[in-house]
Amino acid sequence: MTVGPPATDQAGAIRALVDQVSGVVLGDPTPIRLAAAAFLAGGHVLFEDVPGVGKTLLAKALARSIGGSFGRVQGTPDLLPSDVTGITFLEEDTREWTFRPGPLFNNVVLVDELNRATPRTQSALLEAMAEGQVTVDGVTHPLPDPFFVVATQNPQSGDLGTFPLVGGQRDRFSVSLSMGLPGREAELRVLAGKGGDHALANLRPTADLAVWQRLRHEVDDxxxxxxxxxxxxxxxxxxxxxxxxxxxxxxxxxxxxxxxxxxxxxxxxxxxxxxxxxxxxxxxxxxxxxxxxxxxxxxxxxxxxxxxxxxxxxxxxxxxxxxxx
Missing domain, CATH: 1.10.8.80 (Magnesium chelatase subunit I, C-Terminal domain)
Structure with a gap:
C-alpha cells in the first residue's frame, strides 16, 4: 500500500477551502463542508433553494477557491445540448472539421437554474457528469481532471418554464444542498458590507489543481x-x-x-x-x-x-x- 501525506495535511487543504468560502457566504458553514466533501469524492453538487439566499454566490466562491478553468451555463428553455457540450464546424481556411468545446470543458462548471433547461439539454449535461466525457458527431472528447459541476435550481415545482429533474437525473448528483437564511447575526454582517460579491472578487485558489487531483485520488485510501x-x-x-x-x-x-x-x-x-x-x-x-x-x-x-x-x-x-x- 502506498502511504500518502498525513491526514492532517489533507485536512488543512480542505479546511482552507471551507474557511475561504465561508468568508464570502456568511452563515451556516455546513453546506460548504458538504459541497467540499462531494468535490473530493469525485461527485457533483445540486443546490436547491428559494431565490436570493446565495446559491450562485456559493457556487462561484467554490469555483474560485478550487481554481483551474471555470465555465458557466445559464439554464434557459432555448439552451441546446451543443451549447453545453460544444460543436464540430468546418474551418473555411483549411476545409477541415474542427471541434469547438463548450463550457463543460472546464475544471469547475456552474450550471445556474438547471431546471429551466429542457430535458434534452439536461440529459447531455448529466451524461457528461456520469462519464467524464462527451461525444459529439461520433467523436469522444474527455473532460478535464478534476471536473466538478455545481448546479442550482429553484425547488418550487410547477413554475412556468421549468422542467423538473426525474429520479434518474437526480441520482447523478452526490448531494443536494440548501442554504436557507443565514441567521440574524450573519445577515447583519451582510447588511454591514461583509462577505458577498466584493469578497468574491478577492478570492484566489487555496491549492494547486495537482493538489486537488491528489486528494481526490487519496479519498479511496x-x-x-x-x-x-x-x-x-x-x-x-x-x-x-x-x-x-x-x-x-x-x-x-x-x-x-x-x-x-x-x-x-x-x-x-x-x-x-x-x-x-x-x-x-x-x-x-x-x-x-x-x-x-x-x-x-x-x-x-x-x-x-x-x-x-x-x-x-x-x-x-x-x-x-x-x-x-
Whole structure:
C-alpha cells in the first residue's frame, strides 16, 4: 500500500477551502463542508433553494477557491445540448472539421437554474457528469481532471418554464444542498458590507489543481471498516424499506454515500471512516434520491432520511489508528 501525506495535511487543504468560502457566504458553514466533501469524492453538487439566499454566490466562491478553468451555463428553455457540450464546424481556411468545446470543458462548471433547461439539454449535461466525457458527431472528447459541476435550481415545482429533474437525473448528483437564511447575526454582517460579491472578487485558489487531483485520488485510501460499511448499507436499506419508493435507492447511491463519508473523514483529519461520517453526509447524499416518494417535496424527504437514520443502531467507531492492510 502506498502511504500518502498525513491526514492532517489533507485536512488543512480542505479546511482552507471551507474557511475561504465561508468568508464570502456568511452563515451556516455546513453546506460548504458538504459541497467540499462531494468535490473530493469525485461527485457533483445540486443546490436547491428559494431565490436570493446565495446559491450562485456559493457556487462561484467554490469555483474560485478550487481554481483551474471555470465555465458557466445559464439554464434557459432555448439552451441546446451543443451549447453545453460544444460543436464540430468546418474551418473555411483549411476545409477541415474542427471541434469547438463548450463550457463543460472546464475544471469547475456552474450550471445556474438547471431546471429551466429542457430535458434534452439536461440529459447531455448529466451524461457528461456520469462519464467524464462527451461525444459529439461520433467523436469522444474527455473532460478535464478534476471536473466538478455545481448546479442550482429553484425547488418550487410547477413554475412556468421549468422542467423538473426525474429520479434518474437526480441520482447523478452526490448531494443536494440548501442554504436557507443565514441567521440574524450573519445577515447583519451582510447588511454591514461583509462577505458577498466584493469578497468574491478577492478570492484566489487555496491549492494547486495537482493538489486537488491528489486528494481526490487519496479519498479511496481512507479505510472503511467492514462494520462501518455494513452500517452505511443498513442506513440505505432502511430508507429503501421505509419509503416504498417506485425508484428505490440504487447501488450507485450506496457507493456515493460511502465515498462521501470517506471524503468527510479525510476533511476531519481521520484516516478511517467513523459512523459519525456516514451520519454527517446521509441526509444530503440520500434525500434527493427519494423525492418521488414525497411528491417532489425535498424538505420532507430530508426529514424522512433524518428520522430513518436515528432508527439504525450505530456501531462502535473503529480505532483512530486503524489502517488498511
Amino acid at each position: 481512507v479505510y472503511l471498516h467492514p462494520l462501518v460499511a455494513s452500517y452505511a448499507l443498513d442506513v440505505v436499506d432502511t430508507v429503501r424499506n421505509r419509503t416504498g419508493s417506485r425508484q428505490p435507492l440504487s447501488t450507485r447511491a450506496s457507493l456515493a454515500l460511502v465515498q462521501l463519508a470517506r471524503a468527510h473523514a479525510m476533511a476531519g483529519g481521520l484516516s478511517h471512516v467513523a459512523p459519525d461520517d456516514v451520519q454527517a453526509v446521509a441526509v444530503a447524499g440520500l434525500a434527493h434520491r427519494i423525492i418521488d416518494a414525497t411528491n417532489d417535496d425535498l424538505p420532507t424527504a430530508r426529514t424522512w432520511v433524518g428520522e430513518f437514520l436515528r432508527q439504525v443502531p450505530t456501531p462502535p467507531s473503529p480505532d483512530r489508528e486503524t489502517r488498511a492492510r
